[in-house]
Amino acid sequence: MSIKIAPSILAADFANLERDSKMINASEADWFHIDIMDGVFVPNISFGMPVLAAIQKHAKKPLDVHLMIIEPDRYIETFADLGATVLTVHYEACNHLHRTLQKIKSCGMKAGVALNPHTPVNCLNSIIQDIDLVCIMSVNPGFGGQSFIENTYQKVKELKQLITLHKSSCLIEIDGGVTDENASALVTCGADVLVAGSYVFKASNPAENIKLLKEV
Numbered sequence: 001m002s003i004k005i006a007p008s009i010l011a012a013d014f015a016n017l018e019r020d021s022k023m024i025n026a027s028e029a030d031w032f033h034i035d036i037m038d039g040v041f042v043p044n045i046s047f048g049m050p051v052l053a054a055i056q057k058h059a060k061k062p063l064d065v066h067l068m069i070i071e072p073d074r075y076i077e078t079f080a081d082l083g084a085t086v087l088t089v090h091y092e093a094c095n096h097l098h099r100t101l102q103k104i105k106s107c108g109m110k111a112g113v114a115l116n117p118h119t120p121v122n123c124l125n126s127i128i129q130d131i132d133l134v135c136i137m138s139v140n141p142g143f144g145g146q147s148f149i150e151n152t153y154q155k156v157k158e159l160k161q162l163i164t165l166h167k168s169s170c171l172i173e174i175d176g177g178v179t180d181e182n183a184s185a186l187v188t189c190g191a192d193v194l195v196a197g198s199y200v201f202k203a204s205n206p207a208e209n210i211k212l213l214k215e216v
Helices: 014-026 049-058 072-081 097-106 152-165 183-189 206-214
Strands: 004-007 032-037 063-068 084-090 110-115 133-137 171-175 193-196
Touching (some): 014 049, 014 206, 032 049, 063 072, 072 097, 097 110, 183 193
Parallel strands (some): 004 193, 110 133, 133 171
């Protein structure tokens, strides 16, 4: 399977979302990665349902929606209605993770679980077979443009071993500080999906940088 690239809309120009959405459509990117932040689970607020609805009107590729919010269960059906293909919740925000994953799937979406940098992958031992995607945060969630956390490589290896052990088809996604300098090593460790924000949208040629990641 070729690596999937998911440009992070958090780093896009919010005044030109239609333009940036069309760039993603025309590029070699596979998904739109969309971070929803509530200012409680993470110390920042991004955007909510109206902006996601506006992006969805222009997006011609799957929406990979990452909820950095408390009480995500309250909004699962809403994000399904807004066209999310993958809906990822944080392990640290879910008191009843299995129930949350089942609800996401019952609404017709793929179910993802995100892990903060301090959260070990073995917390997923008993539930990995119910997860479609694990998003390993390679920066502390909440803000774009942060430096990549080097321990991420080891976490990816451990997660890959866990997935193989349980014969799961779960994908491994990396979110935070991804560039052409670490992408190849992440894929070698077992990553399937690379989220890239600043590396794409701060570039003079965003589509070319997406192409560089796709070719690792």
